[in-house]
Amino acid sequence: MATVDGGRLVVDALEREGVEYIFSLSGGHINSIYQACLDSGIRVIDTRHEQAAAHMAEAWGRLTGKPGVCVVTAGPGFTDAVTGVANASQSNAPMLLITGRSGVSEAETLSLQELEQIDIIRPLVKWGRVVYETRRIDEFTAMAFRHGMTGRPGPVFLEIPVDVLNRKIDESEVIRPEGYRPQYRPGGARQGIEEALELLRQAKKPAIIAGSGAHFAGAGRELESFGRLIDVPVFTGNMGLGLLPKDDPHAFGSPMVGLAVLATCDLILLLGTRLGLFMGQGKPPFIPADAKVVQVDIDGAEIGRNRKVDVGVTGDVKEILGEMIELVRERPFSHFEWFESVRKQAEEGRRSLLTGVPGFDREEPIHPARLMKEIRDFLEDDAIVVADGGDTQVWTILGMEIPRPGQLLSSGPFGCLGVGIPFALAAKLRYPDRQVLTTMGDGSAGLNIMEFNTALRFDLPIVMVISNDCSWGMIRHSQNAAYGQGRLVGCELGDVSYEKIVEALGGYGERVNRAREIRPALERAFASGKPACLNVFTDREVGTPMGLMLSQLGSA
Numbered sequence: 001m002a003t004v005d006g007g008r009l010v011v012d013a014l015e016r017e018g019v020e021y022i023f024s025l026s027g028g029h030i031n032s033i034y035q036a037c038l039d040s041g042i043r044v045i046d047t048r049h050e051q052a053a054a055h056m057a058e059a060w061g062r063l064t065g066k067p068g069v070c071v072v073t074a075g076p077g078f079t080d081a082v083t084g085v086a087n088a089s090q091s092n093a094p095m096l097l098i099t100g101r102s103g104v105s106e107a108e109t110l111s112l113q114e115l116e117q118i119d120i121i122r123p124l125v126k127w128g129r130v131v132y133e134t135r136r137i138d139e140f141t142a143m144a145f146r147h148g149m150t151g152r153p154g155p156v157f158l159e160i161p162v163d164v165l166n167r168k169i170d171e172s173e174v175i176r177p178e179g180y181r182p183q184y185r186p187g188g189a190r191q192g193i194e195e196a197l198e199l200l201r202q203a204k205k206p207a208i209i210a211g212s213g214a215h216f217a218g219a220g221r222e223l224e225s226f227g228r229l230i231d232v233p234v235f236t237g238n239m240g241l242g243l244l245p246k247d248d249p250h251a252f253g254s255p256m257v258g259l260a261v262l263a264t265c266d267l268i269l270l271l272g273t274r275l276g277l278f279m280g281q282g283k284p285p286f287i288p289a290d291a292k293v294v295q296v297d298i299d300g301a302e303i304g305r306n307r308k309v310d311v312g313v314t315g316d317v318k319e320i321l322g323e324m325i326e327l328v329r330e331r332p333f334s335h336f337e338w339f340e341s342v343r344k345q346a347e348e349g350r351r352s353l354l355t356g357v358p359g360f361d362r363e364e365p366i367h368p369a370r371l372m373k374e375i376r377d378f379l380e381d382d383a384i385v386v387a388d389g390g391d392t393q394v395w396t397i398l399g400m401e402i403p404r405p406g407q408l409l410s411s412g413p414f415g416c417l418g419v420g421i422p423f424a425l426a427a428k429l430r431y432p433d434r435q436v437l438t439t440m441g442d443g444s445a446g447l448n449i450m451e452f453n454t455a456l457r458f459d460l461p462i463v464m465v466i467s468n469d470c471s472w473g474m475i476r477h478s479q480n481a482a483y484g485q486g487r488l489v490g491c492e493l494g495d496v497s498y499e500k501i502v503e504a505l506g507g508y509g510e511r512v513n514r515a516r517e518i519r520p521a522l523e524r525a526f527a528s529g530k531p532a533c534l535n536v537f538t539d540r541e542v543g544t545p546m547g548l549m550l551s552q553l554g555s556a
């Protein structure tokens, strides 16, 4: 009988799950996985920092709905990846981290890179285990996929000690799992669905807010039909952005831009969105204090977080919306008048969001809102935008119109600066024929800029547009607001030629100072066919309400 080693067993399991890439940085503890990849269809995308590999795996998971796989070596390789796992954990993104470890036989001998990794990662993952037997590696990898993909998505973790990984065993000893995942997603209790619909029917001014849960359930078509059937404003947030086509009159964009409408609602139907940061913790103006709330979530533990919910239904958003649609068809109702009364107001609000800010028309210094408008007008309809940075990220989320889901990626509630370049690389890998652009604060640009080397090596021509205010802007504005001028600490970064760093790595770079130069620079950057950096100098004095909110953190 043939023998196999642990690396082969990992790769067998990944291939069975349809994995195409692993995001990684090399190390002695994971060599046998690399070797098995060479003889398989799986390509190793090696980054310059494990954090970036983890971020790429998260973005891959968000874009495909299946866990992105990150493989890192023991000890420092693992600790470098932890930030990426933490971000994926807060964003409910499907991702699998496989890490090497010093050998079981060397435990407590002060061997190379020995660390109790599982204790560090436990709070960040849905499920995490150490594999102690080579013959069970395939089985444990299958378990990791089951845990990662069942119910609410999130990161999972597998640690394989180097002696377990390198051991060769007889093929006949290997446990090969089969039929290890559910084929169908959970629907909600019928009575709950009927109660929810009854509240919706009675409401005078209802709205829907759909989030990442609706995206991961693939509920776009159902959401579109349901919005149209009962005529309600549909807001979308996080990975749910773009679930309705942007020209659908029911698509009201992000809740952040629709606060005026939301503030007048008497019922909110939450579909796969948590009542956390981006939902103002469920408080006004996101959700009026006296509004009724119906919440649908795949994770019952999310229902009623931060505020009272009138009806909570646990289950998959697509399944539940499907049932609701059938029930409304049997007994139709519509909120057309209310919907019509707010549609124009919302449209106007969205139109003037960027152009209405003072300084928008100025040539120099460029207003960040102007930068976003220029980017938005330039990009093709299927482009993917990644938002990174402090104020820059907020301007991007406010400024972009997202035609389809998965076209705007930001760090999510973990607020992790530095995701931009790795997220963009994963997006380009997934969609080589589409424009991929990441906006970026100058501070954030510094965190993972070496990944332009990864971009060059794997021919991933992303475009990074830095909104350069020569500082950690969001924090500078919040310090100013809280402590006054003259009390700034640790915020200034100076004028750095980031475009030259990218040029030095082999990419394309340009500096931009005037508003009218933005569009031609974007054209040249994309036409270059290389990974590119536009270093755009923007108005240092412009902050965002989010920055001011930060200044009040802890003062309540």
Ligand SMILES: Cc1ncc(C[n+]2csc(CCOP(=O)(O)OP(=O)(O)O)c2C)c(N)n1
Pocket: 388, 389, 390, 391, 392, 393, 415, 416, 417, 418, 440, 441, 442, 443, 444, 445, 467, 469, 471, 472, 473, 474, 475
């Ligand atoms: C990894 C990480 N470190 C620190 C912070 C705290 N932080 C939030 S916003 C911000 C400033 C970001 O500056 P920049 O990237 O230049 O964007 P700008 O606000 O200037 O647009 C900082 C340091 C964070 N969110 N993430």
Ligand SMILES: [Mg+2]
Pocket: 441, 442, 443, 467, 468, 469, 470, 471, 472, 473, 474
């Ligand atoms: Mg900045």
